[in-house]
Amino acid sequence: MHKIAEVEVQHDIMVANRKLARKNQKMLDNNQVYAVDVVGAIGSGKTTLIEALIDAMDHSIGVIAGDVISKYDAGRFEKHEVPVVGLNTGKECHLDAHLVEHAFHDLPLGDIDLLFIENVGNLICPVDFELGSHMRMVVISVTEGDDTVEKHPLIFQDADLVVINKVDLADAVGADSDKMVSDVKEINPDVQVIKTSLKTEKGFDEVMEAIEIFINQD
Amino acid sequence: MHELSMAEAIVETVLDVAKKNDAQEIVEVTIEVGELTMLNPEQVRFLLGVLVEDTLLEDAEIIIEEVPVEIKCRNCEFTGLANTDGSDHYLAIVLCPKCDERNVEILKGRECNVKTIKIEKSDEDA
Numbered sequence: 001m002h003k004i005a006e007v008e009v010q011h012d013i014m015v016a017n018r019k020l021a022r023k024n025q026k027m028l029d030n031n032q033v034y035a036v037d038v039v040g041a042i043g044s045g046k047t048t049l050i051e052a053l054i055d056a057m058d059h060s061i062g063v064i065a066g067d068v069i070s071k072y073d074a075g076r077f078e079k080h081e082v083p084v085v086g087l088n089t090g091k092e093c094h095l096d097a098h099l100v101e102h103a104f105h106d107l108p109l110g111d112i113d114l115l116f117i118e119n120v121g122n123l124i125c126p127v128d129f130e131l132g133s134h135m136r137m138v139v140i141s142v143t144e145g146d147d148t149v150e151k152h153p154l155i156f157q158d159a160d161l162v163v164i165n166k167v168d169l170a171d172a173v174g175a176d177s178d179k180m181v182s183d184v185k186e187i188n189p190d191v192q193v194i195k196t197s198l199k200t201e202k203g204f205d206e207v208m209e210a211i212e213i214f215i216n217q218d
Numbered sequence: 219m220h221e222l223s224m225a226e227a228i229v230e231t232v233l234d235v236a237k238k239n240d241a242q243e244i245v246e247v248t249i250e251v252g253e254l255t256m257l258n259p260e261q262v263r264f265l266l267g268v269l270v271e272d273t274l275l276e277d278a279e280i281i282i283e284e285v286p287v288e289i290k291c292r293n294c295e296f297t298g299l300a301n302t303d304g305s306d307h308y309l310a311i312v313l314c315p316k317c318d319e320r321n322v323e324i325l326k327g328r329e330c331n332v333k334t335i336k337i338e339k340s341d342e343d344a
Contacts, residue, residue: 002338004245009235012331013227014255093220125220128256128328153311154254157320187311189320 017129020097024104024132031109033062034215035117037131039155040139041148042121045165047073048198049139049207050116054080056208062112064103066095066119073118083108094125097132114215123152135214141166142175149183156187161194161210168197221257224330225265229275231332236274241337244278248334252285252327254312259284278335287312287327293319300327 028035040046047065054061054077062083065073070086077084085103087095100117107115117133119126123140138159140148143166149156156162162184167177181193192210196203228249236244251259259282270276287300291314300322301315314322 002242003341004336004338005239006334006336007235007239008334009231009332010334011231011235012329013224013231014252014328014330016227092223124256128220154256157311187320 014128017097020101021130021132024097024101025134027101027104027109028115028132028134033109033112033115034218035115035131035133035135036211036214037117037119037126037133037136038139039119039123039126039136040121040163041123041141041144044121044139044141044144045163045196045198046118046121046139047076049163049165049196050118051076051080052198052204053116053208053211054082056204057114057211059114060112062107062109062115064095064100064107064115064117066099066117068092068120083112089120092125093120093122094129095119095131096129100131123148123155127154127158134218135160135211137161137163137211139163139165140180142170142177142180143173145173146175146177146179149180149187153187156184156191159184159188159191160214161192161207162188163203163207164193164195166197166199167195167202168200221261222265224257225262225269228262228266228330228332229269229273232275232335233273235332235335236337239337240339241274241335242340243338244275244335245338246279246281246334246336247275247332248281248283250283250285250329250331250333252329253287254324254327255330257330283333285326285329285331288325289314289322290325291317291319292321292323293317297325 038046063077064085066087070088074084074086085106164180170177184193194203194206289300290297294317296316301313
């Protein structure tokens with residue numbers, strides 16, 4: 001004889017990640033490290049922006065380079081003589097709090113005060129996965145098309161700072177960068193949106209200042 | 219695409235609970251997926267179908283319930299079901315239904331929750 005029984009499970013897989021993310025943030029706070037999660041589209045300039053910030057900012061910086069295969073970006077950061085941990089996500093399209101926690105063990109957290117966590121190039125999946133960072137910077141570029149923002153609203157709703165990069169190429173690719181700014185404002189009215197060209201250095205100082213303001217507010 | 223890893227986590231959770239409850243078979247699984255969770259329920263269902271082969275879950279009915287977005291408005295303090303922006307976008311922008319403000323705290327709608335399972339067990343175990 002068999003009997004059917006209903007078992008209350010109530011195990012939220014998302015909550016498990018959020019709990020880990022809070023633990024990560026506590027670990028960062030204990031080490032007085034401010035962490036910036038850098039998310040954005042593939043090829044939008046995330047790595048180049050972080051490289052420029054490493055060179056220009058007056059902080060002891062560390063980097064977690066997340067990618068499907070992370071060695072390429074990690075190698076770029078290493079040339080700037082900062083501690084770097086590459087995280088291979090393999091088949092996964094995003095970093096999660098568990099992977100980031102692993103990276104903490106390989107980083108000299110006591111020696112750094114600013115940590116950039118470069119997420120996998122993706123505007124969809126990272127939305128679901130908090131990492132424990134203190135702020136999230138979204139980097140997109142005009143070359144992805146000026147409808148990028150309206151097609152991926154949620155990542156902008158959660159953003160603390162938005163960078164629209166490669167604006168020097170806007171005419172060449174027929175993109176309206178002002179439309180992209182207003183699309184972001186439509187979704188997240190209070191967020192600061194900065195147009196940049198890392199080639200001409202347009203807007204770069206503003207990005208740096210915006211991050212400093214967040215660090216000082218913390 | 220993180221439907222695969224989420225489906226794997228769902229299967230792992232269900233099999234773990236089933237084992238702890240001495241299940242001989244799993245008859246039904248109910249999963250709640252929030253409207254704002256970046257998961258396509260149909261893809262989750264498809265992947266679960268692949269992953270359950272040769273497990274206690276093989277013949278289980280998978281029920282996926284969508285959880286609507288509940289908010290607390292930071293502007294007018296409204297608490298309850300949110301309005302979405304009325305576009306046909308799969309990923310809704312969340313609005314307060316009372317004051318149309320977007321500055322809202324999301325209370326519900328970001329879940330991927332294994333809610334309940336129905337298991338078959340022998341009478342002696344029950």
